[in-house]
Amino acid sequence: MEQDFSVALTIVGLVIIFTIVGLLIWGKVSPIVGMTLIPVLGALILGFGFEELREFFASGADQVMDVVIMFIFAIIFFGIMQDSGLFNPLVRGMILLTKGNVVIVAMGTAVVSTFAHLDGAGATTFLLTIPALLPLYKELNMSKYLLLLIVSFSAAIMNMVPWGGPMARTASVLDVDLIELWYPLIPLQIVGLIFAIGLAALLGIREKKRINKRVENGEIEGNDRVDIQSIADDFSRRKAEEAAAAEEKPVRHPAMIWVNFGLTIAVVSLMLFDIVPPEFAFMLGVAVALPINYPNVSDQMGRVRAHAPAALMMAAVILAAGVFLGVMNESGMLDSIALAMVSILPAAVGPFLHVIVGVLGVPMDLLTSTDAYYFAIMPIVESTAAEFGVSSASTAYALLIGNVIGTFVSPFAPAVWLAIGLAGANMGQHIKYSFFWIWGFSIVMLAIAYLMGIFTI
Incomplete structure (x- = not known):
């Protein structure tokens, strides 16, 4: 009887996961609906009652609550910083620094994109970088798809911060402290920034050759006199x-x-030195930032209302994920799925499962949504790899690093569509132009992370 129930747990658990992943991919339900309703229905089918569902929900909510609070206040805090114009001098300074040199423009794009993504929000990053840099790219006859590519992989380096979506989702799945999870990634982010600038330089050299060839073929006219000052002034005026x-x-x-x-x-x-928890740090930051930037109380509440939709949307998704994780973990479905996978996986593959999935992280971004990857695929891989002696941290880092670099090449990321619109580009062409560069960069970052001991095999 016990074995039969274990089989039932495995089957229903897989049905829940595949249903959620499928519906999210096809855009038939929102993550909030899918990750709340489907696990609850699955638990009821297995015979669990509402008293047990209350315990599942409490466990899941406890697992994600700190992340939810941090996300709400981090988004509001960085929104206020954006509103105050904190990052504008950086963008203007980088435009002037490039002096119209194609290679330096590409490298400058990497630097600007990395720091513009300090808030961890793709939409604000694209709104700040693309309108500012696109006129410069057009004046130099540089490809707008090169702009999208450099912004995409550079912002992804910063997207490993604790208030970024991938890190928050990973911490929720593992039920670990966000800052402790982030500490080992800080050196990788520094190295990643250096590699991003280096790759941007390489792409800039390639782009310069392409432009020179087009000039030689008479397709375009050479443009050696770009008014950088005018472009910078236009950005400031806007x-x-x-x-x-x-x-x-x-x-x-x-x-x-x-x-x-x-x-x-x-x-x-x-937050970094663990003086206070991250959620409290951002709460204090918002409490200080509002009155010093907006002395009027109504203006303060206006800024909160302006950024509340983005903050609450992500918070709601993570709370819904808490329901999913609570049901899957506390009911035993996740353990049953992991044991079933262990029984069918070749013993030689098991210890490398996290690395295999990590290497495929960018292609999987084209097949599944971010929520499905972190909340459905990661728990299965983590539980299965654990049966082969792989630590949860190693699995998490391999999957996170392998996937995060590809965030902004995925059509399932809403911010990417904003970037496409701002650049006047085509999604298919962006994927064709950027995919293999970003996938290669992701694999390089995985190799560096392994050499740095961030994850093990």
Whole structure:
């Protein structure tokens, strides 16, 4: 009887996972609906009652609650920093620094994109970088798809921060402290930034040869006199107009840039050195950032309302994932699936399962959504690999690093469609142009992470 129930747990668990993944891929339900309703129905079919479902929900909610709180306040905090114009001088300075050199423009794009993604939100990164840099690319006859490619892999390096979606999802699945999970990745991010700049330089050299060839063939005219100052001034004017049109007016004293920069460093330091939990650090950051940037109380609440939709959407998804994880873990379905996979996997493959899935992380981004990858695939791989003696941390890092680099080449990431629209590009062409470069970069990052001892085999 016990063996029969274990088989039932495995079958229903797989049906739940495949149903959620399928519905998310086909866009038939939102993650909130899929990850809440389907596991509950599966548990009821197995004979679990509502009293047990309450325990499953409590366990899942406890697992993700700290991440939810951090996400809400991190998104609001960095939204306020964006509104205050904190990153505008960086973008303007990089535009002027390039001096119209194609290779330097490509390298500058990597630097700007990395720091523009400090908030961990793809949409704000693309809104800041693409409109600012696209005129420069057009003036130099550089490809807009090169711009999308460099922004995509550079932002992905910063996307490993604790308030980024992949890290939050990983911490939720493993039920571990976000900051402890992030610490080993900091050296990798530094190395990754260096490699991103290097790859951008390589792509810039390739692009310069392509442009020169087109000039030689008479397809385009050479353009050696690009008015960089005008492009930088246009960026500043556009940002000033956006600020003037905003309903809430922040304090515009020049010193506020440095005040906000200092505040950002302070918030990250509180979290990085484990002085306070990350969710509390960002809560304090919001509490300080609002009054110093918006003295008027109604303006303060206006900025909260402006960023609340993005904050609550991600929080709701993670809470729904808490239901899914609570049901799958506490009911025993996940353990049964892992044991079943162990019984059919060749013994030689088991210890390398996390690496195999990690290497395939970018292609899987084209086949599944981010939520499905982290909340459905990762728990199965983690449980199965654990049966072969692989630590949960090794599995998590391999899957995270292998997948995160490909975030912005996936059609399932809504922010990518925003980038495509801003650049006036085509999604299919973006994937064709960027996919193999990003996949290769992902594999290189995995190899570096292994050599650094971040995950083991």
